[in-house]
Amino acid sequence: MRGEGEFLVIPAIDIRAGRCVRLVQGDFARETVYAADPVQVARRWVEQGARRLHLVDLDGARCGTPVNGEAIGRIVRSVDVPCQLGGGLRSTEAIAAVLEQGIEFVIVGSRAVTEPAWLGEIAERWPHRILLGLDVRDGRVAIRGWESEAGIEVGDLLDAAGRLPLAGVIYTAINRDGTLQGPDFGQLEWASHRYVGRLYASGGVASVADIAKLAAMDLAGCIVGKGLYEGTVSLAEAIAVATQVQKG
Numbered sequence: 001m002r003g004e005g006e007f008l009v010i011p012a013i014d015i016r017a018g019r020c021v022r023l024v025q026g027d028f029a030r031e032t033v034y035a036a037d038p039v040q041v042a043r044r045w046v047e048q049g050a051r052r053l054h055l056v057d058l059d060g061a062r063c064g065t066p067v068n069g070e071a072i073g074r075i076v077r078s079v080d081v082p083c084q085l086g087g088g089l090r091s092t093e094a095i096a097a098v099l100e101q102g103i104e105f106v107i108v109g110s111r112a113v114t115e116p117a118w119l120g121e122i123a124e125r126w127p128h129r130i131l132l133g134l135d136v137r138d139g140r141v142a143i144r145g146w147e148s149e150a151g152i153e154v155g156d157l158l159d160a161a162g163r164l165p166l167a168g169v170i171y172t173a174i175n176r177d178g179t180l181q182g183p184d185f186g187q188l189e190w191a192s193h194r195y196v197g198r199l200y201a202s203g204g205v206a207s208v209a210d211i212a213k214l215a216a217m218d219l220a221g222c223i224v225g226k227g228l229y230e231g232t233v234s235l236a237e238a239i240a241v242a243t244q245v246q247k248g
Contacts, residue, residue: 010052012228061109106130169200170223175203211233
């Protein structure tokens with residue numbers, strides 16, 4: 001398996017105004033608040049077996065600079081598993097700051113997509129610490145909090161990413177994100193053949209059966225959000241099923 005190890009089931013903690021929320025298809029007008037304190041949420045997922053956490057600064061993604069640093073710092077100090085962070089990390093200085101804060105992997109999207117030379121620069125400076133987030137809607141890459149499109153071919157980005165020392169690519173199907181309609185398996189199958197590195201699926205995971213199917217693909221892991229918060233996915237069961245599928 002290209003994932004080079006266990007298939008990771010990674011809980012998502014999306015933070016807006018210091019709270020744990022979920023959006024539907026990235027729409028800020030379609031928000032559900034799940035917890036006032038994201039630290040409690042982080043601890044719960046770790047207690048249930050999470051080996052990594054996926055943190056998103058939604059305010060940062062929208063405005064272009066990190067906003068929820070205080071909440072993110074408290075999460076990092078409160079758990080003993082690696083955390084990956086995305087949202088508004090569009091400068092080398094911002095990346096250096098969150099790595100210093102204790103974040104293990106940094107997710108870059110908007111600037112990395114539009115300025116490939118910068119992506120190459122940060123990948124070489126922090127090898128295997130940078131994740132490229134490709135947020136795809138109808139075959140096109142969205143940027144700046146999913147509010148505009150980059151106009152760049154997804155396949156070309158995956159090819160370029162494969163030549164860099166990245167920690168991997170997170171492939172998000174925007175049309176499935178927050179909908180509980182299941183992942184876009186067709187897109188993921190295509191992307192897994194196009195990209196030579198560690199590919200993580202994101203968007204639409206609604207059941208343990210979805211995770212079993214993803215674990216059987218050539219993927220490194222998947223990110224699960226609304227399914228966990230709405231109770232359609234049990235994290236402990238999902239991890240157990242993914243492990244069983246891998247052992248075959």
